[in-house]
Structures are given as C-alpha cells and as structure tokens.
Amino acid sequence: MKHFFLVTLLFSSALSTQIINFQDKSTFKLAYGSCNGWRNRTSDIFKQVLKDEPDIWLWLGDAAYSDRKLITRDLQGDPTRISLTQDEVNYIENRFNASKFDPYYTQLREQNKTKILGIWDDHDYGMGNGDVTFKGKDQVRKLYLNFIDEPNTSMRRNVSHQKGIWEDYLIQLSNNNTIHLVLIDVRSEFNTVSNDRLGDQQWAWLEETFLRNSNASLTIVASGIQMIPDRTLFLDEWEAFNKGKLFEIIRKVKKVNPKLAKMVLLSGDVHFSQFYFNPCHSETGGVKLIELTSSGMTHSAWTQLYCPASFIEMINPDHWTTDSTYRSPIVNEFNFGLLQYDTQNKQPDGAQLQMQIRGMDGQTKIERKVNLSEEGEAMGKRKMCNLLHQRHRKIIQAIHTIKLGISDFKSKRGLSLIWSVGFIAFLFSTIVSTLIRTLSFTASLIKRFT
Template structure:
C-alpha cells in the first residue's frame, strides 16, 4: 500500500491517499476532465475505454499525441490519420470535447524548438487533427497556444493551453554524466516567446474562473532530472510563478506530460494563498517501466511508471479538485485532493 500523506497549510489542505483509500472515497464530481500524453499511434492504446468509464466532459492532449519525428508533412499527415482511424479514440472524440497542445514528437523533431524549419506546416496538421475551425485565430498566427472557458451549472473552469515548442530557444547541453540538459544562463533564451508571454499574462489576470488549468507539455516544477523541463530556463520559471501569484487567478493547476512517468509535484509560491501543483500524466501507450528513482524535491506521493492517464474531478461547492492517476482496469494508482 502506498504511504499516506497529509500536509496542512494556511487557507487550504491537501491529502495524498493510497489507491485503495482513493477508490472508496471519491464520488459525485460536478465536472470531470481527463488528460494524458505520449501516445504512439503504432501501438494499441488500451486506456481509451478506461478513460471513458469516468464520463469525462473534456479530454486534454498533453503532447506527443502521435510520434512523427519528421519534416515530411505527408508522412506526418498519415500518422495523424492512423490515430484518427482508431475505433476507441473515435469514441473519445464523439463523447468529449477535445483540447490540447503538442510536444516534440508531434511537433516534428525530438526535443525541438524554434529552429524547426517545418513548424508552420506542422502547426496546420496539428490544428486539423484537433478539428480547429478555419476561421480560428490559431490558423493565422504562430504557435498553438489557446484558451477555453468551460461553463458548468455551478461554476467555470478556464483551460489555458501553452505552446512550449514553437518559440522555445535552444537548450544548454549538460556537463554532468547521465543528464541531457542543464539550466542555461539566467535571463538568456525563452520558453514561450514574448507574444505568448503577454497573452498568458492577460489570460491569467482577466480570469474570474473558479479553477484555472495551465497545460504545459513539459514539467514545470520538477527540473533536477536533466531532461527537458522549464528549469532549463530558470528566469522563465520565475516569470511564470510571478504571473500566477500576481494575477489573482483562482485554483491554478499545471498539467504536464513528456516524461513517460506520472507524478504530483507541489510548491509554495510567495504571494499565492494555495500551493501550485504540477500534475504530470505520461504515457498513454508506453511508459518508463524500468524507472527506479529520480530526485524531485517537490514530489508528493510516489512515481507511477506504468501506462496511465490523469483525471481531475471538480467539486465547486467544496472548492475542491480530486486529482487521480489511473491505469489499466481504471485502477487508481495515485490521488491528490486539493481544496482552494
């Protein structure tokens, strides 16, 4: 059985319960959102049926929605078609609203950023896959960032989707053995690009939603592992923390993917009256099953290193979100309950 965590902070509480405890205590959400990442279209995704058992109103792609490391757009288009023809995913499309972003493998190049020469063409294929209308602003601007306000009888949820690929500067190669990247010089480089940063600031400061979800394809809080993470641009980490704390936005939660593991990370941010949670859900068709350990000072609970998806169950009366990592058989593998 997984360990029980109970942490008390001013003005809020958070609990992390075992899978057995979680399965017996959660009931009756007002709204359900499922999300996930790292979906190889060449592999069978056995989780789509399990996802639908939870009756989510929304499915959010967290990136690597297909694996298509290519600048040949005909090849990439065929990979998207392969995903769209999968029967179980068609059922997800029919029963939920689809939102989301891309990561590197559906962008077109592993660990790629602003230097990718086919990014404009790749963007259009991604928007086609997401069924984005031809008159949508994303069709005529750089980057796939987007926001959506979800209205329910009891309250609202704002989903703010970031693009951490199109504008991202080059990464600094690590000098330490076993790591791929390390933080670059403070103040050098960008994760989002200035135009997207200004857009994000407005989205947060103008939001009066009860909950605000920020979708980032890569992890925000965990950054010691030496792979892609916001931590490779430390000044960008500081900027997002400042934007969140200074915006007055309620119930901000970051959703991330990329790592082929799932976990909860949490940090106290100066000026913010609740903890900032980074909920990582990865991967849908393949996972880092050989995972043994990895330092993450913000981790709450344990790492899940088997295929899984993320679930958020919103309770507007209690101002509470139950976040769950679920896997085969719809089994709860980890849970975090946060009251705002």
C-alpha cells in the same frame, strides 16, 4: 443525453478567450494524457477513458510520434530547404491518423459527449526537442490542428495572428462556477540560446489572459513538459528563467484576486506519472501549485526502457533537497489523468476537485482531493525557502556542469560516456531498490512469525 457545445469567441480583445458552455453540468470531468503511439505501439487506454465519460479530453503533448530523425536532419541541415517535402508531410499526417483512428478514441470523438482539445510537445510538433528554428512547424501546425478537429475559423490556424498554438478557454458550469483552462505552447517560440520557452508574444498573452480571468473558480495551466520539477540530463524542464516569469505573473494575479489559494498545473512528456507541490509559496504570492503529470498512454519508462521508479527519483534534485510531502509515488505504467470538479461541493471533506491517475485496469493509481476554498498558504518561511533553493541550485549546477562537459565531446566518446553514466546510475538504483524491497519483505515475514 448528448451534450452540445456552445463555443463562441469574445472579440473584446485581440487576445480572445474561448467560451465553452457546460452550464447544465454540476459535475465536470476533464481527462488528459500524453505520449501515444511511439514506434507504432498501441494500447486500449481509451477503452477506460470512455468508461469515465469525460466532458473534455485534452491531448497534452506527443499525441503522435510524427518526428523522424532523418527528416529533421535533412530539413534542418540543408540551408537551401525552407519546408517539408510532400512525402514528409504525408508521413507526418499518417502518424497523426494512426492516433486519430484508434477504434476507442474514434468512439470518444464521434459520440458527441466529449470535446477534444490539445496542445503539442516536441514529437507531435515534428522535431524531437524542437524549438523555434524548426522549418516545418507551420506545415505540421496545420496537420496537428486537423488532428484535434480544430475549427477552420480558429485563430490558432492563423500564423500571422500568433506565432504558436497557445489557447485558453473559460468553461462555464452550473451555480456560476467557471474554470479557466490555459494551454501553453513550449515549442513554437522556444529559444535554446536564451532558454525562453514561450517568447515575448506568448508571455504577454499569458499575463493578459490570467489577469482578465482572475476571478475564475479554478485555474488550470497545461504544458507539454513539467513545470515544478527540475528534471536533469535527459528530460525537458521549464528551468529557473521560465518558472520565475510564471511565478511573477501568478503573484500579479494574486494581488488582483486575494482569494486565490490554489492553482492546478497539468503536464506530460516524461513517460510516468506523479503529483508535485511547490514547497515555497512565497515565490507565488502565497498560491499553492498542484501539478499532476500524466504520461505514458502506449508506453512508459518501464515498458520502454525498463527504468525503475527508484532511478527516476534519483535523477530529480527534489529527491535530495525536499521531503516526500512535496511529491507522490511514481506511476510507471500505462495511464491517463482525470480531474473531476464538483460545483455543488457535496464532498464531506469540502473538496471540490478530485485529481487522479487512472490505469489500464480502470483503477485509481494515485489521487488527491483539493479544497479550493481553503485559505491561501502563509507567505512565511522565507529563510527555509532560501536555504532550500541554495541546496537545490548547487545540485542542479553540478549536474548541468557534467551535462555540458559531456556535450563538449564532438565524437562517439561523449555519447558512450553519457550512456555509461546513465547505465551505472540505473544499475545502482535497481540494486538499491531490490535490497529495500527484499529487506522489507524479510522484515514482514519475521514480524509475522515472531
């Protein structure tokens, strides 16, 4: 049976929430992914997505690699230029079309069972590590919204209405269940000087829409880059300033809705997948955050850089300052994320939400089942949290000091140094990983034959 989507705008506020009606659905599925089409690479990942029959497909950044260093250099480096040339626009549009007309994705779009949503990151924004200064962002904005089939009447197309393409949706399900889905734009107003990812207008909108929809059965926040982890050197991150503002808003929502116990975060960008949990719930007013990163639809950290999972772990301060209960193993292969929400709560363990990373083979790689009705986390353990934060900050500060020192080299020496450090860490982690696996294998053989 085909599902038709009733999407209406609420005009009660200048900052409106879109309504998506799935009230005939007792089980709702949202699939999502990021990092697609790097260097014209393709995969059959959407063949597996089709089999899962999601109600919504969410592009979570880098849906196409539309940026090109030559374009960025010429546009940003020439003070006389204020926009992209037509040839540059055509190139970017062709990159989006390569993703849009993937045969399996075309089936997903045209079968009229799955609604397409999206938010961009840097590569589909049009500028690698892009920020507010990108001169071509309004032109790429139109191309991106065309790519995800955003309605022509959408306020996301109105540059004078809002400075970016952030958006939120209230998904109405059976049994009076609702899901508040919030898409955050971390590029359009990103100020690299103040390190503010969102800008004043988006922060104000985010707080307003969170509070207005505080009674939703489930809140999902989607960002092109990771939110909980503190990634280092080579990877984008929210960092302390932005996380602090987000946590402050969550604390306000918790006061309005004391029953709020958990909130789900979705992210992409890093070319691997992993679960994360916030170890200190006092920061969020007792709300447990569960983040599931899904990244690598046509390439992964392993297929792209031959980067082992052990190295990825080593460059994350959480690896050294928290135990493994606050994150899952890494999935370092082609993948997409899948969330399944049960409005009737038929699961024997009471879990209403199932969160998975799925592979090219259709198998579940990592999974968490979440009981959203559990009581909120205790506000205690502040002393432990403070100690943890102190250790965490010291490691981050040390790494950022090294990063700044390297960036001060205005010659090839700086680039050589950063790659040398990366190669040494990569080699060390590979050796350690191989030794651990060899010892584990040897131990299992000894145990078997003794």
